[in-house]
Every structure is written in C-alpha cells, then in structure tokens.
Amino acid sequence: MSENVMEELRAELGLDRPLYEQFASFLSDLLHLDLGYSYHLHAPVAEILLDRLGWTYCLWEYQFLSEPSWEACLGPLQGGDLKRE
Numbered sequence: 001m002s003e004n005v006m007e008e009l010r011a012e013l014g015l016d017r018p019l020y021e022q023f024a025s026f027l028s029d030l031l032h033l034d035l036g037y038s039y040h041l042h043a044p045v046a047e048i049l050l051d052r053l054g055w056t057y058c059l060w061e062y063q064f065l066s067e068p069s070w071e072a073c074l075g076p077l078q079g080g081d082l083k084r085e
Contacts, residue, residue: 033046034046
C-alpha cells in the first residue's frame with residue numbers, strides 16, 4: 001500500500017486523532033448502540049450481535065436448566081468421599 005492510501009485509511013478510521021478523542025468517540029458511539037462495521041462479515045456489528053442473540057439465549061437456557069440435574073447427580077458422589085471419624 002502506498003503512503004497516501006495508508007493516510008486516507010487512518011483518517012477514515014479515526015486513527016489520526018489523539019487517543020482520548022478516539023476513546024470519547026467510542027464511548028459516545030457505544031451509548032448510541034453504534035458498534036461500528038465488521039469488515040470481516042460485511043455488516044453492522046449491532047446487527048450481527050442481534051442475529052446471534054437468539055442462539056446465545058438458547059444455549060444459556062439449556063445450561064441453566066441442565067445444571068441442577070448435574071449437581072443433583074454429582075453432588076452426593078463428592079460428598080461421599082469425606083472420611084468420618
């Protein structure tokens with residue numbers, strides 16, 4: 001890449017600004033739920049997160065509902081290893 005292209009890219013991404021300005025801009029965007037754009041997936045990040053939120057909830061619910069059954073099965077096994085005097 002040429003130096004001119006690199007400078008344009010830095011300006012476009014805001015990397016030419018001081019760090020405190022970049023951080024303030026990040027916080028402002030975060031408060032407005034503007035999480036930026038994914039160049040890898042070619043879509044807004046907020047949209048990607050919302051698309052995956054359903055699967056995340058399903059996995060969380062499965063874990064939440066199955067954990068007590070595992071605890072009920074494995075808890076007595078661990079408690080049985082204690083030596084009593």
